[in-house]
Amino acid sequence: MIRKLSICILLSLLFLQKISAKVYRIGSEQEFKAVQSLLIPGDEVVIKNGNYTDWSININNxxxxxxxxIIQAEKQGMVIFSGNVTKPIFSVSGEYVFIKGINFKDCVLTKTGVLIELATSNNCSISNCSFSANQAKSQFTPLVIISGNGSNNVVEGCGFISNVDNQDVQVKITKDTYPKLTLIENNIFRDKNKVSWPNGNGGECVQVGQDPVLLGNQKPETTVRKNRFIHCNGENEVISNKSSGNKYLNNYFEDNDGELVMRGGHDCIIADNTFKGGTGGIRINGTGHQLINNKIDGIQTAIRLMYGMAKGKDEIGFYISASDCTIKNNTISNATTGILIGDSKDADWTGKFDTKRYPSPVMQNVAPFNNTIEANSFKNVKVEEVKK
Incomplete structure (x- = not known):
């Protein structure tokens, strides 16, 4: 009897909570701001179908x-933001705030412009949104940023198509703050042309960390999985890992002019990814990475283990030599070189980076060492392994 009464009370409370939740239909920035302070758990903000510009909303609910x-389009894809963007359109610093179904198209971003930022948010998500033909006017400008000391934020089911001179998704890591346990899942990145910046940098689809030299030991534990990267040619790094403890799982790469790159950081897992065609597979600097069960087909050099200026997790080097990594059960086919052990030997970086900011040697002369390479499969590969 007591158990039945408890269940009835619980169901009644849930019913009352459900009917107390409200749906706010808004059609302007002013209308959004007018209801924002009223939002409580369970409420929805529905943005009416239409074209919008020059919004800046801070959401701390x-x-x-x-x-x-939930903040969502009236109909997926029919709420379109465009025009000049000088500050975040949506900046979320709350908890369990979900942004759904919004289309960002033909936006022009300045250095301070962002389409969506999850800033010190927890358990928030961006889902089923479209980001297409947006252009950055300042180098290293991302469309979506996950930043601050939040955790368990998600970017899922979104499309990043034909964006120009930008980074698509950035997990921002500073000396004092970085988000934990970010999930970037089931997105498509496609048709990204080479950036116009003179040094060719700033066109990553996904970047996890920005300073691999001084902040590469930070452990955001980001997971990037089940995404598709097709014709992504923005720069040499389709995905740029510059921190530690991250996972890159079950992603699909096709005809990209770039690689999945462990530019910095340590102890990452790169597993069950598929590469078909394009110019690059996986490039490794750093210590303790695991490359397992990847399938790489039709790429000239499938896996590269790089020389560095320093070694291990404690030495400072602009590049860290690949060491103590495991390369196991990978399938490599139709390549000139399967696994290259020791690329960029004796590369001279004199004058190419600030040695005061980065107190690193300038010669890339520390060879890869103590790596375990076993049980890999090679088919139609001219050179299976090269040791220098």
Whole structure:
């Protein structure tokens, strides 16, 4: 009897909570700001179909696991933001706030312009949004940023198509702050042309960390999985890992002019990814990475283990030699070189980086060492392994 009464009370509370939640239909920035302070767990903000420009919304409201606060398009893809962007359109610093179904198209971003930032947010998500033909006017400008000391934020089911001179998704790591346990999942990145910047940098699809030399030991534990990267030619690094403890799982790469790059950091897992065609596979600097069960087909050099200026997790080097990595059960086919052990030997970086900011040797002369390479499969590969 007591158990039945408890269940009835619980169901009644849930019903009352459900009917207390509200749906706010808005059609302007002013209308959004007018209802924002009223938002409680379970509420929804529905943005009416239409074209919008020049918004800047800061969302610090808190939903719950059972009753998130949802901000969504009236109809997926029919709410379109465009025009000049000088500050974040949506900046989320709350909890359990979900942004869904919004289209960002033909936006022009300045250095301070961002389409969506999850800033010190927890358990927030961006899902089923479209980011297409947006252009950055300042180098290293991302469309989406996950920043601050939040955790468990998600970017899922979004499309990043034909964006220009930008980074698509950035996990921002500073000396004092970085988000933990970010998930970037089931997105498509496609048709990204080479950036116009003179040094060719700043066109990554996904960047996890920005300073691999001084901050590469930070452990955001980001997971990038089940994404598709097709015709992504923005720069040499389709994905740029510059921190530690991250996972890159079950992603698909096709005809990209670039690689999945462990530019810095340590102890990352790169597993079950598929590469078909294009110019690059996987490039490794750093210590303790695991490359397992990847399938790489039709790429000239499938896996590269790089020389560095220093070694290990404690020495400072502009590049860290690949060491103590495991390369196991990978399938490599139709390549000139399967696994290259020792690329960029004796590369001279004199004058190419600030040695005061980065107190590193300038010669890339520390060879890869103590790596385990076993049980890999090679088919139609001219050279299976090269040791220098």
């Amino acid at each position: 808190k939903g719950t696991l059972v009753k998130p606060i």
